[in-house]
Amino acid sequence: MQPSQDKTQLRFLTCGSVDDGKSTLIGRLLYDTGCLFEDQISSLRCESERKNADGRLDFSLVMDGLLAEREQGITIDVAYRYFETKNRKFIVADAPGHEQYTRNMATGASNSEAAVVLTDARNGLLAQTARHTYIAALMGIRHIALAVNKMDLVGWSRDIFDKISNDYEGIIKKLEPDSGELFVTCIPLSALEGDNVFARGDAAPWYRGPTLAEYLETVEPGDVTAGIKPGPFRMPVQWVNRPNANFRGYSGAITGGTIRARDEIIILPSGQKNTVQSIIVSGQERSAAERGEAVTISVTEETDISRGDFLSDPRDVPDVTDHFRAAIIWMSEDKLLPGREYVMKISNRTAPAAVTEIRGRMNVLTLSMEPAKTLAKNEIGICNVKTQTPIVCEPYLKNRESGGFILMDRVTNDTVGAGMIRYSLRRASNVTWHSFEITKEARARLMGQTPRILWFTGLSGSGKSTMANLVDKKLFLMGRHSYVLDGDNVRHGLNKDLGFTEEDRVKNIHRVSEVAKLMVDAGLIVLAAFISPFQRDREFARSLFAPGEFIEVFVDTPLEVCERRDPKGLYKKARTGEIPNFTGINAPYERPDHPELIVNGNGSAEEEAERIVKFLENFGDCG
């Protein structure tokens, strides 16, 4: 074994049942690559002698780790094994093959890039070979080697091997429509004798393909997406790194694409944009980083980003959804029940989730779908899932990390299911999100409301601001996102350069209208309270909004009442001539012709505000 600067890593799954000789095969790989140590070999020798009369090394003993397994002679859990050759380190997920242990195979497959499926040459292909291949493909493994074992027991018959290879092609063809293209290599071998495992041997001169070790050394690492293309940038935020106020760092593993300093990113689900300031990899600043790397990204703008938020390339964003279809492997003794709430974890985010419908259950023996009301342990179903809060995801076949999730039980805390997202069920949202920009509709959906502008017009002292603030409070308590724009917060800032001449009044209203438009674009319900005496200016404001968005509310309070109220003492000053151009006294007020709502400014403010909220809710339903 030489040290190598270029040493790569391959994680692969082995599957097959007890009798296929899987443990023997892995024990052989470890032994032949010199990765079994002498003391392990001597203890193996001891145990082999105790078990076998002839004292031949029983490699399966290396693999069976837990006492219970060794006593029962079965494998009950995924075991991880390590060996290396000159150029590559291998991590073997050794998964049990019994039907009741589907969950363990799926577990082992979830972190594997290739699979070695074992079959016994004497038996040909069994239903379980198809089942193992199906699960490997379902979990996103593209590279599969069919190890036709025990060839020594069929006299290394080429006909038998060819028949098994052809039959296997048939199974692969059946799976590919669902799983995408699979790359398959069939290898005849004998784990017991060692032929075609590491050493070629001379038992099968007719076989020209790779030995198993050659195959493993050359198969391209990578899962469903890696190796095909790096894809767009993706990074779910794992940990917020803020050592001081000047460093806004977000740590996580990059699950797609590459990122460079000064790249623009979008933060989901909020939809805010930001720019990458610096990238830290391995404790050092770097100009770029790529898929698979654990990084810390600092951004230029102060933004609220927390664990579970998703950083993405703004030109190609994943789905933000709360309803999707997924394949689910059930792993718990307690059956999956539609409607029951579990805790879902995906991309560092957790959300309460429930299966709304089981569309079907996979019969892994016939590889066909059948109807089902529940899923029992080790069953695989196609389900619709609803989450209580939106998640960021994309199809598992597009990106393994963005599409895989687990379900946990609220009470036992056990991991009860694993899922692979097929697609989001909110098609409209999908179309919007893939149009490369965050639209008003998308923001509104996120806020769960219809953005509107309520334009309160009326005389000074008519109660516009009072009414707007009352409505604002009611909307807030209903969980709506709203904001009040009135003279008080506009005249002191945005429009403090404006006076009360007719020209300035027009400017005032135009600027306010533009600001309100931006706020409605942002998804808000805007409550604008301005005297806005001129019909023309109100019509200008209306023209900025989509039909149905602008709701003119005429606060109709008689002049005498307003003058009696005179909260700011303005009428008094106007009457004495101290204020020129005062609406209603020495400047005209044009009553709205067809306001959407007329509020009685002389009635109960509480009741009138309630009426406005009701109007808004009904109006929203129609719109």
Added chain:
Amino acid sequence: MLSPNLKRLEDESIFILRETAAEFRNPALLYSIGKDSSVMLHLAMKAFYPSKPPFPLMHVDTGWKFKEMIAFRDATAHRLGLRLITHTNERAAADGINPFTHGSAIYTDIMKTEALRQAIERYGFDASIGGARRDEERSRAKERVFSHRSASHRWDPKRQRPELWNIYNARLGPGETMRVFPLSNWTEYDVWEYIAAEDIPVVPLYFARARPVVRRLGTWIMVDDERMKLGPDERPESRMVRFRTLGCYPLTGAVESSAADAREVLWELRQSRLSERQGRLIDSDQDGSMEKKKQEGYF
């Protein structure tokens, strides 16, 4: 430059360390002072940079560690500016529990396993990060990265949670704790390659030097202080030895070696046909002994 293999292991370990910091209220890094702990600490410094690791170092001190280990431990915590908590099973130490008179099994159970449980309870740690690797021993091959422990600190191999992708289930019931193993997928060879590539400081005991040793049970035991009880025929002799693992000095065997730095250790490992645990006297007590210790809460 790290090889793609080491880079991938590093990225994975950093992810696990960050996940632990994010998911738990009060985690601690179990610092055993050995080479695996050195690597873990190096990874933690990288994972949270420019912040410091958001958890303290916790050392369970049996009182029988090599003197050089204790000196290295204190210097390391000081150099990195990290909080170090040490815990000893004081009651047992006062009772004079020691590896000579009580045997390795009882001694380990009381001074390590019980002491660790005490420390976790005293400081209320809900997650402890350990340096165990799956390649060390057979029963560890099936260990999870996030390994759940009951309120009585027991590990139930039949109730382990399935662990898919890198989505770790960190949920705990009342009184339950988690053991987290960021180096699960590293081999001894990876650890040394990484130490050499990154120039990570380790206790000098890992490198060959002339040391006073006696031959016991087929291995070399170092006479580290005057508490070492010698048999009538035992005469300490000076030999060029180094250690492949470090623990309590009376239970840790040395191997004869001339490897004076990490690169020479790597070269030696390539020639070696013995696994590292071979030097540990506690594993061979009985068949499946490590699994039994684990069920009781030993790492």
